[in-house]
Amino acid sequence: MKLWLPLLAFVAVLAIIATALYRPADRTVYSAMVGKPLPAFQTPPLLPGKPGVASAAFHDGKPKLLNIFASWCVPCVAEAPQLMALKAAGVTIEGVAIRDTPQAMRDFLARGGDPYAAIGDDKASAVQLGLGSSGVPESFLIDGNGTILLQHVGDIRADEVPGILAKLEAAK
Amino acid sequence: MIAEAGLAALWLAAALAAMQFALAAIGVRRVLAAPDDESALTNDLIGAVRPVAIVQGALAALAMALLIAVFLRSDMSVLLVAENSHSEKPWLYKFAGAWGNHEGSMLLWVTILGLAGGAVAIFERSLARATLTATLGAQALIALGFYAFLLFASNPFARIDPAPADGQGLNPLLQDPGLAFHPPTLYIGYVGISVAFSFAVGALVARDVGPAFARAMRPWVLGAWIFLTLGITAGSYWAYYELGWGGWWFWDPVENASLMPWLAATALLHSVTVLATRDGLRAWTVMLAVVAFSMSMIGTFLVRSGILTSVHAFAVDPTRGSFILALLVLYIGGALALFATRVGTVRVGNTFDPVSREGALVANNLLLSVILGVVLIGTLYPIVAAGFGVQVSVGPPFFDKAAGPVALALVVVMAAGPLLRWRRDGWRALAARMVGPGGAFAVVLIAVLVFGGGVALLPLLGLALAAGLAVASVAPLWGRNLLRTPLFTWGMVVAHLGIAVSLAGMASESAYTKQTLVAARVGEPQQVGPYTVTLTGISPVIGPNWSALEAHLSARRGDAPAIVLRPQSRFFTNPVTVTSESAIATRWDGQLYTVLGQIDASGQVQLRLWWKPFVTLIWLGGALVALGGALSLVGRLLRERRARQRAEAEAWS
Numbered sequence: 131m132k133l134w135l136p137l138l139a140f141v142a143v144l145a146i147i148a149t150a151l152y153r154p155a156d157r158t159v160y161s162a163m164v165g166k167p168l169p170a171f172q173t174p175p176l177l178p179g180k181p182g183v184a185s186a187a188f189h190d191g192k193p194k195l196l197n198i199f200a201s202w203c204v205p206c207v208a209e210a211p212q213l214m215a216l217k218a219a220g221v222t223i224e225g226v227a228i229r230d231t232p233q234a235m236r237d238f239l240a241r242g243g244d245p246y247a248a249i250g251d252d253k254a255s256a257v258q259l260g261l262g263s264s265g266v267p268e269s270f271l272i273d274g275n276g277t278i279l280l281q282h283v284g285d286i287r288a289d290e291v292p293g294i295l296a297k298l299e300a301a302k
Numbered sequence: 303m304i305a306e307a308g309l310a311a312l313w314l315a316a317a318l319a320a321m322q323f324a325l326a327a328i329g330v331r332r333v334l335a336a337p338d339d340e341s342a343l344t345n346d347l348i349g350a351v352r353p354v355a356i357v358q359g360a361l362a363a364l365a366m367a368l369l370i371a372v373f374l375r376s377d378m379s380v381l382l383v384a385e386n387s388h389s390e391k392p393w394l395y396k397f398a399g400a401w402g403n404h405e406g407s408m409l410l411w412v413t414i415l416g417l418a419g420g421a422v423a424i425f426e427r428s429l430a431r432a433t434l435t436a437t438l439g440a441q442a443l444i445a446l447g448f449y450a451f452l453l454f455a456s457n458p459f460a461r462i463d464p465a466p467a468d469g470q471g472l473n474p475l476l477q478d479p480g481l482a483f484h485p486p487t488l489y490i491g492y493v494g495i496s497v498a499f500s501f502a503v504g505a506l507v508a509r510d511v512g513p514a515f516a517r518a519m520r521p522w523v524l525g526a527w528i529f530l531t532l533g534i535t536a537g538s539y540w541a542y543y544e545l546g547w548g549g550w551w552f553w554d555p556v557e558n559a560s561l562m563p564w565l566a567a568t569a570l571l572h573s574v575t576v577l578a579t580r581d582g583l584r585a586w587t588v589m590l591a592v593v594a595f596s597m598s599m600i601g602t603f604l605v606r607s608g609i610l611t612s613v614h615a616f617a618v619d620p621t622r623g624s625f626i627l628a629l630l631v632l633y634i635g636g637a638l639a640l641f642a643t644r645v646g647t648v649r650v651g652n653t654f655d656p657v658s659r660e661g662a663l664v665a666n667n668l669l670l671s672v673i674l675g676v677v678l679i680g681t682l683y684p685i686v687a688a689g690f691g692v693q694v695s696v697g698p699p700f701f702d703k704a705a706g707p708v709a710l711a712l713v714v715v716m717a718a719g720p721l722l723r724w725r726r727d728g729w730r731a732l733a734a735r736m737v738g739p740g741g742a743f744a745v746v747l748i749a750v751l752v753f754g755g756g757v758a759l760l761p762l763l764g765l766a767l768a769a770g771l772a773v774a775s776v777a778p779l780w781g782r783n784l785l786r787t788p789l790f791t792w793g794m795v796v797a798h799l800g801i802a803v804s805l806a807g808m809a810s811e812s813a814y815t816k817q818t819l820v821a822a823r824v825g826e827p828q829q830v831g832p833y834t835v836t837l838t839g840i841s842p843v844i845g846p847n848w849s850a851l852e853a854h855l856s857a858r859r860g861d862a863p864a865i866v867l868r869p870q871s872r873f874f875t876n877p878v879t880v881t882s883e884s885a886i887a888t889r890w891d892g893q894l895y896t897v898l899g900q901i902d903a904s905g906q907v908q909l910r911l912w913w914k915p916f917v918t919l920i921w922l923g924g925a926l927v928a929l930g931g932a933l934s935l936v937g938r939l940l941r942e943r944r945a946r947q948r949a950e951a952e953a954w955s
Contacts, residue, residue, distance in 0.1 A: 133645055136589065137638035140596065143682065144631065147603065150685040151623045160693060 161262030173250025183250030201238035210242030308368030316449035326439025359420030437504030471876030488533030494526020499595035535924030559601030662719030743770030764809030789937025797930025804923025831913025
């Protein structure tokens, strides 16, 4: 019997690679923080006259959207109209700008509009990493108690806006 | 016409492989049924296998040559050329570009396989006819699978109509002289292992596992191992300077895919020596030959199926993946089943004491197997975890911690092994012989602790063990007449010394590398290690099919004249890609490694600067290991030739 052990080990390895072959991997990197409380953080304001973002602000009973973005990110430009639509529907959007400068941010907002209630300055991607976000843009839906309900990887497209609104409504 | 001729050659080669397998299968059956059968039919059947194998190899080589021809002529009506080449590419990359893609690299695989089969048919004279014929039959069966794969799932000669005006170009990362050498060396290594596998299958089928089989297999294992060593070493240096990340090993799945066969081949190399010289470890050697080939097949599979993200994944195509998976089942599953049913007939060979050269080689084999297991588990674990809905990536933190200590233990065994006698030795005698290496270990350990600054445990042990191993490696030469020392002993000494050199380089690189990432302006000096690097200017450069921005860096150390380094950021138009060409200054005590990053609107230039003390020892050591293998191979072949000549002379007298 023990002579057949190598064959059995091989069959196990084979089973592993066969499953990987026939079930194409999802290359999107999801955050392990979904369902957990927002980690504590505090970011300084990026622009004068617009406050920075702190985790404490997510405990006021109102669900919010936390948008990780940057002025240098092309999909973020594409996402701007959808964020504007969400803002028009009454959603509070808090932005965390990754590795950005005030001047570039002003140009970005002048082009696509400013949906943000606050923009925090995250020079070293510390908040981004704390949230388990692997790129820009990403949006996190946070409920009124500061728990991360949902992670949206990539830009929010027009057809995804109603779904996000419904989830925000459900979180109330 | 050239493409069609190539396809025809490929079909003919496949047909000959089928014929070779059929002839061998019938012939071996007849001989095994009646070992003394010298009938004309049996002799004809068996006699035909050799020439068929030779012609099959020649036809495969012809197909490869014709594929290279269409690449050199930039015949864009061939789909593969149109997708992977461009008329304005320098000729070297048109030539090497023939295998810088999925189909071409698989054709290179079978070409080398066919040529290796032909070489076995021509040169192998000492094996029993049943074993040799079964070996060539197994080789034909392997080739047949790959011919089918090429002809049905990845035809390199397919045409495209209408032909595009020009091709889409080669991935610029591959546009490097490394492409001309790295894939062929690794493939020769993989294929050499397939020959060892065929020998093992042949010996199992013919019930002939013994020293004669081991001696026939050894040059192939050794040859394959030399090429794998060279391929891995060259690939590591290529990644080091081409990717511009400053690292020399990333535990990328495909690096692991080449490391695993190397580990198995290293174990096989040592166990086959025990089998050839002492007639021990019979079943284990056969098993290792199967494992080594499995690893090279799984390596091919991981690269070609695209199930793991990697810099080497050409094509993500489930059909191709399924095909290679089927081949895996057929070959490895078949071989392991054969092993399970037949190995009971392999008689136990000679036995030995635990404290002996054989004992050390067994320890070496076990430790290598443990490392192999760690690498295999680490490589496959993300797939397993994904099956349970967990995303993980397994990288250096796991591999360094899990494989590092085992590798260091292996170094200790490596140091002791050659100082032991065959069959039986004593602990006390070994301890006396280990005084020198132990002393070197202690001296370096203390020196690094006192003068070396804060060094982590693994690099510290690495440096000290490297010193101990270096002394232990040359110890077998102690008190010997160096001119009369056999070449294969020299080979062992050089190869083990190479590991010590490489280990010293790795430990030094990981302990003492200095890195600076700056946004520099012209004229601002930056400090990295002992060097002061100043950006003196940026200028545009035009290449054959790229344009680039080139930074001019002036690096000074003490009063020595400044070195000028010119890292580039290259823009390729076909396909549109930006690559960074690092600039490296090599000194006797290390390398200054510079990479040009982005240039922002305000004129600040991103620079990455590394000072890597003694990093070159890593590849120098790798080259020494391969050189040691080559000395060993030549030594063995010479000795066998002399033995044969002596036997012939005696037969005449």
